[in-house]
Amino acid sequence: MDFQTYFPIWPSLTPAQQARLLAGLSERSAKKGAVLHSGGDCTGLLLIKSGQLRACILSDEGREITIYRLFDRDICLFSASCMIRSIQFDVTIEAEKDTELWVIPSEVYRRIMEESAPLANYTNELMAGRFSEVMWLVEQIMWKSMDRRIAAFLLEEAAIEGEARLHVTHETIARHLGTHREVVTRMLRYFQSEGMVRLSRGLVELTDEAALRALGNG
């Protein structure tokens, strides 16, 4: 499988545009935990071949919150924020699993986008998708209590991993949700007392997904 099959708008580009894109392309691997992009850098667009990334924002005090995640075939736009003038915020991109990816230089992408309606419209769809995820997040942090958000996070993790035994620390959950470890620990102990999870060192096992779902969707 090569780049062409991963990049959905490929057939709508002209041969000259395709050639420029390929010429600019580079491959990269990132180990779990590696930071691929931070702050105002213009790293380029990241197209994920395999693996998992998360985009988060950081506070001045070093707190953080996950704003969205990226999986196989996803494209990360905001690691190339210099490409679009009106993007006035910085994200940090971190590998959540060992990840193989392509990097498309911002300037190469921007120039093709300027002349290609298909690529510009595709970029619109990408941005709208991320925008929708951030709007979901706003609704969560405004109107959902932390117990519901933790329940929803555990179910999301179980869906991503395809299993109910999650190797995740309380600290990691707290960083995803933008809260403190103590808050997560207290809530998980409450979940355990209700029979919804079983806790052991570095492990959260979901024992009543239906109850968690009722809580998370509530």
Added chain:
Amino acid sequence: MDFQTYFPIWPSLTPAQQARLLAGLSERSAKKGAVLHSGGDCTGLLLIKSGQLRACILSDEGREITIYRLFDRDICLFSASCMIRSIQFDVTIEAEKDTELWVIPSEVYRRIMEESAPLANYTNELMAGRFSEVMWLVEQIMWKSMDRRIAAFLLEEAAIEGEARLHVTHETIARHLGTHREVVTRMLRYFQSEGMVRLSRGLVELTDEAALRALGNG
């Protein structure tokens, strides 16, 4: 002043595209307080001639929070969310002042955007601008305490109105910020005790903008 001078990408469209845009256009007025768009409707793009709109989201329980505001020459994209498939959230658009505007039908805009790289790239910039405002909001609600957010809101209002005597109720401030009236009232009374504002019925007068600024930026 006509539509052409308000729509910045006008000169980059072909004569045929310009004609289609003009043919689809309609003018509309909205009184202060009127709801111009809500939920999953596809009202069309709104281009503001004069006035002021706000975009907000609503919770199931009827709570709300302002996500951004629109002024003269601004274009509202999310009142035409059917135009872009990946927009998966609903906003409500309300007139904050008597407003004159043009409505561009979503389908007309979408078809031109599909074939016009300049219009598609312009739409990207519009969306990125709103995205940046929502990211700012996420940072505010995650990491700023309510006293700072109220101080920042009062200063923003004073800047918009060009004056320090604000005709705004505690209820209205609460709705903008997604909190309860009681929280706002308590905080404004504290501000008054610190000499930062003077309160009277339906009026908040800023008496120490420097102190409010120090708080709002803190």
